[in-house]
Amino acid sequence: MVRTxxxxxxxxxxxxxxxxxxxxxLVVQAxxxxxxxxxxxxxxxxxxxxxGYNGSGGYFAPFPLIIVPGRSPTYVVREYEVAAVRTDSWxxxxxxxxxxxxxxxxxADVLHQLAVHNKRVGFELGCWHLAPNDVSAIxxxxxxxxxxxxxxxxxxxAAVKSDVELAVVxxxxxxxxxxxxxxxxxxRAGVTEKEATAHIQEKVEKVGGALSPDITLSFGERTRLPxxxxxxxxxxxxEPAMIECGGMVHGYVIAxxxxxxxxxxxxxxxxxxxxxxxxEAAIETIKPGVTASEVDAAARKVIEKSGRSRAFRHRAxxxxxxxxxxxxxxxxxxxxxxxxxxxxxxxxxxxLFSENEYLFGCSEHVLVTEDGVxxxxxxxxxxxxx
Numbered sequence: 396m397v398r399t400x401x402x403x404x405x406x407x408x409x410x411x412x413x414x415x416x417x418x419x420x421l422v423v424q425a426x427x428x429x430x431x432x433x434x435x436x437x438x439x440x441x442x443x444x445x446x447g448y449n450g451s452g453g454y455f456a457p458f459p460l461i462i463v464p465g466r467s468p469t470y471v472v473r474e475y476e477v478a479a480v481r482t483d484s485w486x487x488x489x490x491x492x493x494x495x496x497x498x499x500x501x502x503a504d505v506l507h508q509l510a511v512h513n514k515r516v517g518f519e520l521g522c523w524h525l526a527p528n529d530v531s532a533i534x535x536x537x538x539x540x541x542x543x544x545x546x547x548x549x550x551x552x553a554a555v556k557s558d559v560e561l562a563v564v565x566x567x568x569x570x571x572x573x574x575x576x577x578x579x580x581x582x583r584a585g586v587t588e589k590e591a592t593a594h595i596q597e598k599v600e601k602v603g604g605a606l607s608p609d610i611t612l613s614f615g616e617r618t619r620l621p622x623x624x625x626x627x628x629x630x631x632x633x634e635p636a637m638i639e640c641g642g643m644v645h646g647y648v649i650a651x652x653x654x655x656x657x658x659x660x661x662x663x664x665x666x667x668x669x670x671x672x673x674x675e676a677a678i679e680t681i682k683p684g685v686t687a688s689e690v691d692a693a694a695r696k697v698i699e700k701s702g703r704s705r706a707f708r709h710r711a712x713x714x715x716x717x718x719x720x721x722x723x724x725x726x727x728x729x730x731x732x733x734x735x736x737x738x739x740x741x742x743x744x745x746x747l748f749s750e751n752e753y754l755f756g757c758s759e760h761v762l763v764t765e766d767g768v769x770x771x772x773x774x775x776x777x778x779x780x781x
Contacts, residue, residue, distance in 0.1 A: 406482040408447045409645035410559055415485050418445055421552045423464050431517035431543050433506060436460040437529075438522035440717040441549040443646050448484035450524070452476035456498040457529055460486070463509045471502050499529065503536030512537045517545025522723045546723040554714050554725055555738035560647070561762070564740055567649040568760060568771045570604030570642025575653050575774045578612070578638045582657055582781035588612050588625035599642070607648045609719055611639040618663070619752045633658035636781075637755055639744065646717040651772055652744045652758035655779035666706065666749040667778045670756035673697040674745040674776070677711050677727075678759060681741075681768040687731035694745055695729070705748070712743030715760065739763040740771075 408415070422445065426434050436442060437457040439450030445468070450458055452473055458480075461469045467488050472480050474491035481489065492501035506512050518530055521544065534540055556564060577598035581591040592612050599606050613623035614630035618637050630636055634657055641650030654667055677694040691711040698707045714725035720742075725733055727741065735741075744758035757776050762769040 403478070403482045406479075408483070408485060409563075410447075412485045414557065414559055415445065415447060417557065418552060419462070419468065422462065422549055425548045425552055426462070426464065426517065426545075429517065429543070429545060429548055430515060431545055431548075432463070432514035433509065433511040434462040434517045434545055434548060435502070435506075436462065436519060436549060437525040438519050438549070438721060438723070439524055440646070440721045441519065441522070441553070443717050444549065444553050446470065446480075446484040446486050448480045448486075449646060452479060453524055456492075456495045457502075457525055459502050461502070461505050461509065463511055466509060469505050469509070471498070471505055499532035500536060502533050506533075506537060506540065511540075513539035515541045515543050517543045517548060519546050519549070519723065520544045521546035522721065550714065550721065550724045553716050555736055556716070556740055556762075557738075560716075561738075563644045563647050564649055564762075565771065567642040567644040567647050570599050570602070570606065570644075571640065571649055571651050571760075572642075572772055572774045573599050573602055573604065574606055574640050574642065575638065575651055578636075578640075578653065579655060579779045579781065582630065582636060582655055582779075584632055584657065585629050587627050587629045588614055588617070589627055592625040595638075595640070605643050607641045607643045607650070607719060609641070609648075611637070613637055618754055621754060630657055633660055635660045635663040635753060635755060637746075639758070641719060647715075648717075648719045649715065649740070649760050649771065650719060650742050650744075650758070651760060651774065652746060652756060653774065653776070653779065654755050654757060655781055657781045662749050662751060663753050663755040664778060666747045666753070666755050667757065669698060669701055669703065669706065670745045670747050671776060671778075673707070673747075674743060674757060674759060677743055677745070678761060678768060678770065681735060681761060681763060683737045683763060683765065684734050687725060687727045687733050687735065688729050690727045690735070690743075691729050691731075694743075698747070703747075707745075707747055709746070711745065712741050712758075715740045715742050735763050737763050737765045
């Protein structure tokens with residue numbers, strides 16, 4: 396399909412074309428190390444990372460970006476979405492399909508035309524936006540194709556941020572800091588979670604920023620609800636409050652967790668101090684070459700020493716970038732021996748369960764540097780008392 400169109404206002408690439416070409420080059424190198432002859436990218440965050448288009452039309456059926464070394468990338472997309480893909484990506488080769496059942500045939504045809512129909516083709520089997528039926532439908536058209544799990548190829552490249560990405564990350568963090576300040580200032584007896592959220596969003600918009608819609612904000616007894624969404628629930632005296640939110644720029648979400656108490660609440664105050672100690676131990680561990688599991692172990696050791704090992708029921712953190720968190724990305728957990736590299740950004744939410752199951756804690760968003768770690772937020776991690 397020939398790329399001839401008039402640019403639509405308020406659309407276009409977030410970065411220079413050379414940045415996307417740099418990413419593609421690194422992905423092709425990673426493909427070589429994984430010994431795959433072609434890569435079928437379907438995860439929406441990975442599509443945005445490599446092409447500029449955010450993949451949102453892929454709710455209909457997958458929008459594969461097909462990468463073969465030495466060839467231009469080919470985008471297989473729903474015909475209805477072609478204008479969006481053209482205007483928000485740098486990809487010239489676009490192959491449309493019309494109905495959901497056409498997706499597999501169109502994808503198979505491209506793989507055949509690129510002469511990889513009987514070779515090792517990588518699919519993001521452990522990521523979102525690709526169902527087992529999608530893979531089997533393509534393989535039905537290409538019985539000689541060898542399906543290879545390529546879940547970590549793009550994530551391994553995207554883990555290390557370029558200078559232009561880090562500028563976006565830092566900008567997003569400024570909006571997160573504004574949001575946390577607004578959260579603190581919103582806390583007064585009788586204010587509801589929804590009212591606090593509206594105040595936070597207003598303050599962020601006032602400085603020209605935006606937040607990810609995935610905001611966790613809960614008061615009082617509702618802090619016992621994991622990932623609680625704001626409701627018409629007011630905070631009262633001597634009750635806890637917790638927020639997890641992230642400023643967002645060009646799809647990059649840079650999140651923080653902060654907690655507060657209106658008055659006093661000894662149970663959550665105590666668990667917060669344990670969270671803070673564990674978080675600081677994890678941060679002190681971070682430097683290039685340290686493994687993901689070693690960072691997790693540093694936090695876990697502090698919690699286990701307190702005699703409250705069951706308070707910690709998740710991992711110490713995860714790789715960040717486009718979108719909040721993606722399946723297949725680096726996880727700071729007890730079983731991951733992947734070494735950290737300079738340029739990685741990590742979110743480390745240490746949220747603990749108190750004796751009566753309140754979820755309370757804090758986090759930091761950090762950048763792994765050549766000689767250690769940089770904390771990106773300027774917001775104090777001490778418990779806020781309203």
